[in-house]
Amino acid sequence: MTQTANRPPLPQPLHWPILRPPLTTCDTCRDRLDDLMIVVMHDESDSAFLAQILVARHIAAKHPDAVPLPHTDGCHLCAHYERHGDSGLWNEHRVRGLFLPEATARLM
Ligand SMILES: [Zn+2]
Numbered sequence: 001m002t003q004t005a006n007r008p009p010l011p012q013p014l015h016w017p018i019l020r021p022p023l024t025t026c027d028t029c030r031d032r033l034d035d036l037m038i039v040v041m042h043d044e045s046d047s048a049f050l051a052q053i054l055v056a057r058h059i060a061a062k063h064p065d066a067v068p069l070p071h072t073d074g075c076h077l078c079a080h081y082e083r084h085g086d087s088g089l090w091n092e093h094r095v096r097g098l099f100l101p102e103a104t105a106r107l108m
Pocket residue numbers: 024025026027028029030058059062063
């Protein structure tokens with residue numbers, strides 16, 4: 001029996017297979033999104049958490065043109081990253097909105 005109470009929420013409903021324009025996917029995108037889909041379908045929330053990070057990190061690093069602009073609706077994480085000058089994590093934060101429901105994407 002596994003304890004799920006303290007795990008991060010699953011990214012459901014997953015916006016699959018969409019990746020919103022202008023993102024053009026590559027093989028790595030597809031592989032990592034496939035991994036994410038598989039762990040979500042099997043309700044492996046710890047793995048899904050890591051899989052989300054890997055997708056976001058890849059897109060931020062390899063598809064910089066696809067990174068959305070900072071949120072302008074009072075997003076406290078955008079404000080935090082801007083204040084601390086952490087552009088890597090900030091980019092990953094914004095990229096998450098490309099493949100996750102907004103409520104999940106904005107958690108980190
Ligand atoms: Zn890619």
